[in-house]
Amino acid sequence: MIYSPHTPPSKTEPRISVGKALELILAEARYELPVERVPLAESLGRVVAEKLYARHSLPAVLSAQVDGIAVRFDDRTSLPDRTEDRPFAFVGTGTALPEGFDTVVRAEDLEIAADGTLRILEEPCEKGACTLPPGWELRKGEVLIPPDLRLEPQHLGLLAAGGHSEIPVLRRPLVAVLPTGDELVPQGSMPGPGQNIDSNSALFAGYLKGVGAEPLLYPITADDPVLLAERLGDALSKADMVLINGGSSRGHRDFTVSVVAGLGRVLSHGLNAAPGKPVLLAIIEGKPVVGVPGPALAAWYALENLVGPIVSRFLAQPPQERRSVKAILTRELRLEGFLKEALLSLRVLLSRDGEGRYLVSPYPLKNSMVTNFVRSDGILRIPEGVAGYDKGDEVEILLLYPQAIIEKRMEKRQLQTLDESEVF
Numbered sequence: 001m002i003y004s005p006h007t008p009p010s011k012t013e014p015r016i017s018v019g020k021a022l023e024l025i026l027a028e029a030r031y032e033l034p035v036e037r038v039p040l041a042e043s044l045g046r047v048v049a050e051k052l053y054a055r056h057s058l059p060a061v062l063s064a065q066v067d068g069i070a071v072r073f074d075d076r077t078s079l080p081d082r083t084e085d086r087p088f089a090f091v092g093t094g095t096a097l098p099e100g101f102d103t104v105v106r107a108e109d110l111e112i113a114a115d116g117t118l119r120i121l122e123e124p125c126e127k128g129a130c131t132l133p134p135g136w137e138l139r140k141g142e143v144l145i146p147p148d149l150r151l152e153p154q155h156l157g158l159l160a161a162g163g164h165s166e167i168p169v170l171r172r173p174l175v176a177v178l179p180t181g182d183e184l185v186p187q188g189s190m191p192g193p194g195q196n197i198d199s200n201s202a203l204f205a206g207y208l209k210g211v212g213a214e215p216l217l218y219p220i221t222a223d224d225p226v227l228l229a230e231r232l233g234d235a236l237s238k239a240d241m242v243l244i245n246g247g248s249s250r251g252h253r254d255f256t257v258s259v260v261a262g263l264g265r266v267l268s269h270g271l272n273a274a275p276g277k278p279v280l281l282a283i284i285e286g287k288p289v290v291g292v293p294g295p296a297l298a299a300w301y302a303l304e305n306l307v308g309p310i311v312s313r314f315l316a317q318p319p320q321e322r323r324s325v326k327a328i329l330t331r332e333l334r335l336e337g338f339l340k341e342a343l344l345s346l347r348v349l350l351s352r353d354g355e356g357r358y359l360v361s362p363y364p365l366k367n368s369m370v371t372n373f374v375r376s377d378g379i380l381r382i383p384e385g386v387a388g389y390d391k392g393d394e395v396e397i398l399l400l401y402p403q404a405i406i407e408k409r410m411e412k413r414q415l416q417t418l419d420e421s422e423v424f
């Protein structure tokens with residue numbers, strides 16, 4: 001299959017690689033977030049803003065590690081031991097040993113006879129056996145969590161054990177989303193002739209939440225540079241980063257570039273990427289501003305390649321990575337012209353061959369409806385400079401769903417139980 005660009009870029013248009021564009025915006029914008037305190041139960045997935053220490057020791061005193069009896073080690077006699085006259089106390093796992101006791105005998109190593117007398121079948125081998133000394137779990141003042149850690153459920157347990165109920169975290173980056181275009185109507189409206197639903201705002205909101213940001217959704221802005229400049233100003237006064245959606249290309253109503261250039265510094269306009277070529281990256285008042293193309297697929301790649309990593313930078317995290325699988329190409333791919341020089345992202349379907357290996361079939365590039373995107377299993381990214389692949393070559397596929405879900409999708413397709421028009 002030969003891929004060629006459907007909108008060849010002009011020869012004079014300066015374009016840079018996606019990697020270089022990301023490097024520039026990461027190096028040149030300001031990435032600072034204020035700290036807020038949230039209840040421990042709501043801190044999952046949040047990024048801790050400062051080092052957190054244990055506020056007390058656990059256990060506070062010598063405690064039992066198992067269910068059994070507490071004894072004094074020095075009271076032991078030869079085995080088996082009739083112990084009705086030996087002092088002991090029943091203890092449960094995690095409870096404190098009563099004063100004067102130093103060792104625990106496991107319930108399995110005891111016998112209580114019918115007459116109520118207690119025998120120790122297996123004497124503890126050392127003083128302190130089956131106990132936990134004070135501070136064994138946590139020592140007061142020890143570091144529990146370093147700064148910049150994204151909290152997982154196990155960290156929440158540790159912080160609770162260490163005496164924390166409110167956690168200082170980085171505020172989620174607030175990302176303003178400005179949909180633009182005279183042809184757009186809000187979600188829930190019936191689109192008339194020439195109208196399109198602002199579906200990208202929903203896509204953006206979901207994507208942003210998924211990477212740990214807080215979307216600030218604006219109403220649709222008409223194709224009017226004055227209105228756009230006003231909205232942009234408002235967004236910059238509230239948000240940490242601004243996404244302007246649509247109007248990024250070269251149509252007579254595409255004002256994004258001129259408005260942004262009037263307010264700040266444009267770092268790049270045009271990426272060596274397909275889809276996702278007309279992406280605008282700029283800095284206004286130290287804040288990153290991204291002009292995201294209108295077509296949903298191009299928009300998604302801009303989110304994935306640039307916006308996600310920028311949000312991660314705000315949160316002092318490495319960019320989130322998708323799971324990938326190796327797959328065998330079912331046909332050759334030859335790239336021509338601009339596509340050979342660009343980072344090409346192709347949507348793919350996966351299946352399996354008789355040996356259980358993944359097979360991969362890419363969709364044609366032009367087939368860029370958002371519904372078809374939802375139907376794809378993953379993405380084949382072809383780096384800049386690669387002219388194509390042969391049939392049978394092994395390539396890496398980034399998965400759009402968890403692997404178990406992909407397996408189910410493949411199974412359904414193989415059984416042909418999928419309705420042709422089904423979108424899932």
Ligand SMILES: Nc1nc2c(c(=O)[nH]1)N[C@H]1C(S)=C(S)[C@@H](COP(=O)(O)OP(=O)(O)OC[C@H]3O[C@@H](n4cnc5c(N)ncnc54)[C@H](O)[C@@H]3O)O[C@H]1N2
Nearest residue numbers: 007179196197198199200246247248249277293294295298
């Ligand atoms: N002469 C040229 N035309 C185009 C070029 C080019 O190089 N020369 N590039 C093409 C490429 S590639 C892309 S990608 C698009 C970029 O378009 P814009 O970012 O300027 O977006 P619009 O023109 O405003 O809209 C395009 C399309 O997307 C729909 N859209 C916009 N916003 C939304 C939204 N919030 N929700 C859903 N859909 C949205 C819009 O209705 C249009 O259908 O330009 C090519 N043209």
Ligand code: MOO
Nearest residue numbers: 275276277278298
């Ligand atoms: O392919 Mo454009 O670069 O995103 O429609």
